[in-house]
Amino acid sequence: MKRLILAAVLAAGLAPGMVTPAFAVNPDEVLPDPRQEERAREVSKELRCLVCQNQSIDDSNADLARDLRVIVRERIKKGESNEQVLQYVTDRYGDYVLLKPPFKATTLLLWAGPFVILAFGALGTVVYLRNRRAAGGVSGDTAPLTEDERRRLDALLRKDGI
Amino acid sequence: MRRLIYILPLLVLAVVAAFFFVGFNRDPKLVPSPMIGKPSPAFSVAGLRGNDGTVANATYAGKVTLVNFFASWCVPCRVEHPLLMELSRTKAVNIVGVDYKDKPEDALTWLRQLGDPYGVIGADRDGRAAIEWGVYGVPESYIVDKAGVIRYKQVGPITEDVWRTEMAPLIKELSR
Structure with a gap:
């Protein structure tokens, strides 16, 4: 019986870890303002990592993804809107960098x-x-x-x- | 007319097949750059060698220039290197190097061992300048015209073939 309870507790502890995807954001990148950080996460999830391509920069451990995450946070801290930040990145890397392609001709x-x-x-x-x-x-x-x-x-x- | 209905699925299939045939033959690693046709981005990095000074847009103003992002830790850069040496020897084009996320001493050793084809070299230690250019891996090379507008981008090493068929003719045209 004791074992069963232990197993159940372990399973409960493991389950959320298996459901939530692993994030690549390092503790030193996190912004002090939680609302800004939340916006940074939103923006990062829309941006494709160009090294690993099918991951967002929020999920990727690639160096370039890290650099872009830091840039996203810097620009949000400076007071730019999410759209402005996305525009900054697409100006350099093209629409391909957006995981959700824009609606245009x-x-x-x-x-x-x-x-x-x-x-x-x-x-x-x-x-x-x-x-x-x-x-x-x-x-x-x-x-x-x-x-x-x-x-x-x-x-x-x-x-x-x- | 009724017969046509029966051929329609075949036609649709043919179109889809053609689409995939072309699509799957394209290299997904090659991302089209929105920077082509735009002025080269404002950037400024410290020089790598003692006499390089600060490397910025003004460094190559008025000259058709090959801006080459490289690193000593980058294996494909080694593949490309002999071609750059050849371009330097024949003075085919003004070559500006940007050493990407590298230890300066490693880069200098690399150049000492393999030869140095660059007119000037900037050291982009944190990779910020590269992001301004839309670089997502090394080597990447850009051809910039006399007015400072980016005219061509090569992702990955410049091969003999790409040089001969694409880059050399463009540089010739831009140099006129």
């Missing part, structure tokens, strides 16, 4: 593409269903049997002895 296809494809799919489905209905497939609005047809059908069924 060159990225139109990227942002609108999925919706365009969805619209095509929806259109195709509507056209297909309409055609099927027009062809009198499974839908319920086929014309009812006429009196003549019913009599013939009855006769046929009786003849087969059903």
Whole structure:
């Protein structure tokens, strides 16, 4: 029983560590003002580390990521807005450095593409269903049997002895 | 007309395939620089060698210049080095070096061993100047025109091929 409790306590202690991703921010980089630090973290999470590419500079241990984190904090401390800081970095490294690409003419296809494809799919489905209905497939609005047809059908069924 | 509907998925697939074929053949390490066509950024670093003085934009004003970021700890820089020596020997272009995040004594030893192709060398010890230029790894080289505008960026070592087909013709044109 004691062991079980110990195991549970250990698991509880481990779990949060496994869920939250590891951050690369070193203690000496942290700004004294917690609100500024929070903004710095927000900005850092939007910036791609150019050395490891699929990590943000907030997550990366690369030297360049560290340098950029420090620059982000310096500029926030100087009173720049988040947008100004992001602009400073994109002016030098291009839009590629933003993990969330901006919406503009060159990225139109990227942002609108999925919706365009969805619209095509929806259109195709509507056209297909309409055609099927027009062809009198499974839908319920086929014309009812006429009196003549019913009599013939009855006769046929009786003849087969059903 | 109805037949066309059946060919459509094939056409879409062809377009997507072409897109990926081109996309996957591109090196994701090469990030297009927004600095091309812009004036070279204001920077100022201490000189590396005794007689270098401060290295800043004014250092190369009015001359077509190759600005080369390098470091003694950088292995690809070794690959590139003989070509820079050759450019220096033939006086092909004014070469400014920026020694990136390096111990000056290491850099000096490196130059003593391999040769020194640079007109002037700045020591960017904290890497700040490099960030101003949009450098994200060494070696990186920029061609700056007489007006101080960045015209070309090479990420990674300058190869014979890149020099011959891209950089040399551009430098020739800019020097006119």
